[in-house]
Amino acid sequence: MSVRAIVMDIEGTTSSIDFVHKVLFPYAARELPDFVRSHSSDREVLQLLDEARIEAGEASANTERVIEILAKWIEQDRKAGSLKALQGLVWESGYRDGDFTGHVYPDVAPNMKNWVENGIALYVYSSGSVQAQKLLFAHSAAGDLRPFIRGYFDTRTGHKRDASSYRRIAQSLQLTPSQILFLSDTAAELDAATEAGMQTIQLARDKNVVRGAHTMVADFDAISVASVDTE
Ligand SMILES: [Mg+2]
16 A cells, blocks of 8 residues: 655654754743733733633733743643743744744755655644644745645644544544554654554654664655555
């Protein structure tokens, strides 16, 4: 059976883990207070600040208090929806201002282009929000890669180590799981995709990657369309 679609993880697969943890998150933590202060009359920001007040149970918190709460949530790595959305807005302004570009390994864009030209549909599945995924690929070091990507999935579809998430993705693509190749650096995610019936390849961008029972490659250049065309 041929592979009709490729679903790509981001961190450790298309992009370096360090970019997310040493560039994106520290930038958001550093810039969020000033961003909130200078956008406190934007409707979208106002709404997110209200959401944060509700999530924190502090309905009457002033802007500075909400900034404190958000900073604490960042420290605690709390997955609050309002915080995630505000971080997304901060990153968007950072990408727009050219403070950084979305890291993608040099082999990523040429292979994405090649796969699409060979009739394979490309999707992204990452624990980062769909908003953050689109920003990274829109402002990637290799230019705007969104034209090559047909769709995006985040943890709203389910946990990445849960087989049902991969079944849901297959359903949403209207393909059988075996027609889909999932690329990730994390063996546990690949195990879940295998359990759902997807084909898998593990990326070993980092020498310390924990090896699983999956075909392993160093980069996208080692994934040939022929190898994904046949089961
Ligand atoms: Mg990963």
